[in-house]
Amino acid sequence: MAASYDLTGLRRGNSYRRTFRFKDGVGDPVDLTGSVLVFVAEAGAIRLIKSTADGSLGISFSLTYTLRPEDL
Known part of the structure; x- marks a missing residue:
């Protein structure tokens, strides 16, 4: 099963949780x-x-991921 979520507010150089x-x-x-879960972020x-x-x-029971400035 695939799902998608729009990460509105994501900006290069900022952390995002x-x-x-x-x-x-x-x-x-x-x-x-x-x-197996796969998280994909594209910028x-x-x-x-x-x-x-x-x-x-x-x-x-939940997934929390913090995008750091160096990730993108």
Whole structure:
């Protein structure tokens, strides 16, 4: 399953923090055990990719990632 979210307010050179919570159709938390999540942020020609598969992205019941100025 793929999802997208517009990171409105993201500006090069600034830090940006967003928390994502994964819920089903009735609002209950989704069990992500065994799942691979991939976070992709694009800014012009720059593409940042973080994944639970390689350990560059960690999850629990929610996903929080902070984009730092050096990321973009």
